[in-house]
Amino acid sequence: MSLTTRPQPEAIPRDSAVDRSALGRFVDRMARWPWWLLIIAFFGALIAWNAMTSELYSAIFNRLLLGIGVTIFTTLVAYSLAIAVGLIAGLGRVSQNPVIYNIATLYVQVIRGVPILVQLLVIAFVIVPIVMDGVNLLGNALAPIWGADNLLVRAKPQDVPFLTRSIIALAIAYGGFQAETFRAGIQSISKGQMEAARSLGMSYWQAMRYVILPQAIRRVLPPLGNDFIAMLKDSSLVSVLGVRDITQEARLYAAASFRFLETYTSLAFLYLAMTIVLSLGVKWLEQRLNSEGRAQG
Amino acid sequence: MQRDEPMIVIKHLVKQFGSLRAVNDVSLTVGRGSVTVIIGPSGSGKSTVLRCINHLETPTSGEIWVDGIHLTHDAKHINAVRAEVGMVFQQFNLFPHLTVLENVTLAQRVVRKRSEAEARDIAMQQLTRVGIPEKANAYPSQLSGGQQQRVAIARALAMNPKIMLFDEPTSALDPEMIKEVLDVMLELARSGMTMVVVTHEMGFARKAADEIVFMDRGRIVEQGPPEVFFANPREERARAFLNQILR
Numbered sequence: 001m002s003l004t005t006r007p008q009p010e011a012i013p014r015d016s017a018v019d020r021s022a023l024g025r026f027v028d029r030m031a032r033w034p035w036w037l038l039i040i041a042f043f044g045a046l047i048a049w050n051a052m053t054s055e056l057y058s059a060i061f062n063r064l065l066l067g068i069g070v071t072i073f074t075t076l077v078a079y080s081l082a083i084a085v086g087l088i089a090g091l092g093r094v095s096q097n098p099v100i101y102n103i104a105t106l107y108v109q110v111i112r113g114v115p116i117l118v119q120l121l122v123i124a125f126v127i128v129p130i131v132m133d134g135v136n137l138l139g140n141a142l143a144p145i146w147g148a149d150n151l152l153v154r155a156k157p158q159d160v161p162f163l164t165r166s167i168i169a170l171a172i173a174y175g176g177f178q179a180e181t182f183r184a185g186i187q188s189i190s191k192g193q194m195e196a197a198r199s200l201g202m203s204y205w206q207a208m209r210y211v212i213l214p215q216a217i218r219r220v221l222p223p224l225g226n227d228f229i230a231m232l233k234d235s236s237l238v239s240v241l242g243v244r245d246i247t248q249e250a251r252l253y254a255a256a257s258f259r260f261l262e263t264y265t266s267l268a269f270l271y272l273a274m275t276i277v278l279s280l281g282v283k284w285l286e287q288r289l290n291s292e293g294r295a296q297g
Numbered sequence: 298m299q300r301d302e303p304m305i306v307i308k309h310l311v312k313q314f315g316s317l318r319a320v321n322d323v324s325l326t327v328g329r330g331s332v333t334v335i336i337g338p339s340g341s342g343k344s345t346v347l348r349c350i351n352h353l354e355t356p357t358s359g360e361i362w363v364d365g366i367h368l369t370h371d372a373k374h375i376n377a378v379r380a381e382v383g384m385v386f387q388q389f390n391l392f393p394h395l396t397v398l399e400n401v402t403l404a405q406r407v408v409r410k411r412s413e414a415e416a417r418d419i420a421m422q423q424l425t426r427v428g429i430p431e432k433a434n435a436y437p438s439q440l441s442g443g444q445q446q447r448v449a450i451a452r453a454l455a456m457n458p459k460i461m462l463f464d465e466p467t468s469a470l471d472p473e474m475i476k477e478v479l480d481v482m483l484e485l486a487r488s489g490m491t492m493v494v495v496t497h498e499m500g501f502a503r504k505a506a507d508e509i510v511f512m513d514r515g516r517i518v519e520q521g522p523p524e525v526f527f528a529n530p531r532e533e534r535a536r537a538f539l540n541q542i543l544r
Contacts (some may be wrong), residue, residue, distance in 0.1 A: 195353055196390035196449075200404035200456060201380030203372075210403055215394050 040276060045068065047269050056259065060266045063253045068270075074167055074235045074245060079228055081171035086178025091208070093183040111176025112219070116169075117237050123169035124241050129157045143151035166238035174231055181223050185216035221289060225282035229275050246270060302365060304329045304460055304491045305350060310359035312345050319345045321515035327460075327508075330373045332492045334502040334523075337508075337512035338538060346512070347462050350493065351382045364459055380408055383453030387465040389445040391437040391452070397424070398433040409456065417427075423451035427481050443474030447454060447481055454485075461485065463494040484491045499542060511535045 050057040091106025111119070132155055139152025146152075189212050197207035239248035246267060254263040305327035312320040320342040327333050334345040335372040348354040349360060352368055352375045353383045361368040392400050401420035405411045410421070425431045427441075427447035437445055446466055453461060463482065478503050486492055486505040496502065502509060502523055509526040511519040511534075517531045530536045 190388075190390075192386060192388050192390035193392065196384075196386060196392070197404075199351055199353065199379055199382070199384035200452070201376055201408040202404060205374060206407050210407060211392050215392075218394065 021130060037276070040272065044269060044273060047266065051266075056262055057266065060250075060253060060259070060263050061270075064246045064249050064267060064270055067244050067249035070163065070238075070243060071232070071235050071245040071247075074163065074170065074238055074243070075228070075232045078167045078170035078174065078235070079231045081167070082174035082178055082227075082231070083224070085175030087169060087182050089175060089179035090182025090186065094186050108176045108179050111173055112180075116173045116234055117240065120166065120169040120172045120237055120241065123172065124162060124165040127169075128160050128165050132157045132160070162241040163238070163243050166241055166243050170231065170234065170238070174227060174234075178224065178227060181227070182216065183219050185220035186212055188219055189215050218289060222282055222286045225278070225285060229278045229282070232274060232278065233271060303327060304331075304364055305493070306362040307346070307350070308360045310346065310349060310361065311357045312342070312349060312354055313357040318515055320349070320355075323512075323515070323517055325448070325510065325517065325520075327491060327493060330489045330491055331507040332351075332399050332486045332490075332505050333508045333510060334506040335493065335495045335510045335512060336497070336499070336502060336538070337518075342515040343512050344464050346513060347384075347464050347493060347495050349378050349409045350462060351384055351459075353384075378389065381458055382458060382460045382462060383456060384460035384462045384495075385446070385449050385453055385464065385466045387447045387468050389437070389442070389469070391445055391449055393437050396434050396436055397429075397440070397448050400437070400448060403453050404452070405455055406445050420451070423454045426454070427451045428477070442470045446470065446474075446478045450478075450481055450485075460491045460493070463492065463496065465497070467496065467498055497542065499527070499539075511538065513538070518532040 001229070047057070051061045052058065089104045090106055093108065094102045095101045095104070114122075135152050135155045139150050139155070142150065142152065186208075193211055193215070194207055197211040198204070202210070235245060236247040238245055239251060242248065244252075250263050250267040254260045257263070303326045304326070307323060307325040310320055310323045310325075311318065323342070323346055325333075325346070325512040335346065337343050345354055349356050350363065364381060366374060366378055368374060370376055391397075392403065395403065398417065398420055401423060401436070402413070402416040406413065409416075421430055421433065424433055427450055429444055429447055429451075432440060432444060432448070437448070440448065450461075450466075466482070467478050470478065470536060479498060482492075482494070482501065483505055485502060492505075494501070494506075506523045509519075509521060509523050511516055511526070511530075511532070513534050519526065519535045526535070527539070530539060
């Protein structure tokens with residue numbers, strides 16, 4: 001067996017080693033680029049270019065944009081309601097009162113165990129009609145005072161638009177998740193904060209309002225921001241109730257034109273464009289809170 | 298209320314945590330304007346006694362009167378008592394999202410219903426008293442431990458309490474910061490404040506205490522004025538503890 005003469009590492013000239021480390025540094029720098037964002041931006045530009053130059057794509061976009069108002073309105077209103085519901089339920093989840101605790105926990109467990117699409121159907125087609133029946137009963141009970149043909153007797157489920165039902169359903173569904181976010185935030189504040197506030201004579205609610213919640217909410221802002229993004233995406237579910245958001249417009253357009261590829265690709269990119277912007281916003285918020293957190297401990 | 302009536306009366310206090318009896322039949326009387334220092338090994342129930350006085354712990358049995366008010370489970374009584382009893386914690390427990398000034402004014406405004414200007418005046422007086430008026434607009438995280446603890450004392454004092462409770466106020470501090478906090482506490486003791494202090498600082502106990510209470514395993518083992526207690530402890534357990542601590 002003879003010795004093979006392989007090129008040895010020392011054989012490489014010095015200047016080439018310098019070149020390689022420069023290359024290495026270049027590769028390192030490239031590796032840190034947000035390539036995913038560039039890829040999305042590239043395809044986004046491609047689609048935008050199509051939307052402006054191709055007649056088909058501009059027709060699709062014009063159609064989709066008819067629904068953008070409904071999508072944004074649904075998301076904003078349902079999210080605001082969900083925050084309110086979630087905060088109340090979250091406070092219930094940390095309550096010492098067993099009745100309040102159990103009601104809040106029942107709500108959270110039921111909501112988190114049923115798919116949002118199913119909740120949407122149940123609320124739109126079961127709960128709302130039942131509630132309207134109740135309203136009619138109440139109207140009949142009040143007949144001696146208000147007259148037999150009062151407003152409550154005449155109320156019908158059809159009086160509640162599907163947009164309203166969708167918003168209620170999304171708010172109740174997301175409220176269950178946000179309740180847990182708020183609960184986690186409240187419980188992450190050290191016990192000493194509540195004790196210090198109580199020892200100064202504050203009531204439980206005063207301590208919550210002035211000491212615990214301001215710190216807890218600051219801490220849960222990033223997850224709440226992510227929930228907002230998720231809500232924007234899940235607002236597409238309202239299309240199953242025929243509410244004309246961008247998804248519903250896309251379905252109608254595709255069904256009529258058979259342009260499934262172009263329509264649904266455009267729809268996907270429209271959502272992606274909105275969620276990317278929002279997630280960059282959440283990232284910025286997170287960084288700001290972190291730097292403030294360092295300043296304030 | 299008579300002047301000679303004691304400020305705090307504790308009768309047969311028992312506090313049970315699960316199977317652990319942290320406080321076992323403790324009776325104690327604290328006179329107006331007196332300084333009581335509770336010492337003893339860790340886990341002896343000293344902090345629990347202190348926390349029962351303002352009902353941060355609910356007693357399992359026994360009775361407590363604070364300034365003539367019977368502490369029951371009635372929430373109204375509890376909040377009334379707490380507003381009169383200041384408490385300083387081992388971990389300071391300042392509110393990190395508020396400035397020093399806001400820390401000291403918050404409860405004044407919310408509980409005492411003082412105006413913003415009045416609360417600020419009182420806060421600045423108390424911050425001056427503890428020696429850090431210049432930090433009024435800083436956030437707690439920008440202060441040293443000793444400074445934070447002095448703000449915590451100012452925060453409690455701003456409520457004009459009749460009693461101050463100190464739960465190991467120097468135990469979480471770096472050694473060089475202990476003195477600045479003890480100096481504030483000494484000044485407070487001399488001003489005639491009724492104080493109950495749980496501490497391992499025997500120097501403070503000697504200088505400031507009117508009464509030393511030595512606890513072990515949930516009971517008061519020995520009690521007396523510091524000159525008697527430190528010179529000649531009667532109980533074997535107290536003697537052993539002092540030997541450990543004083544070396």
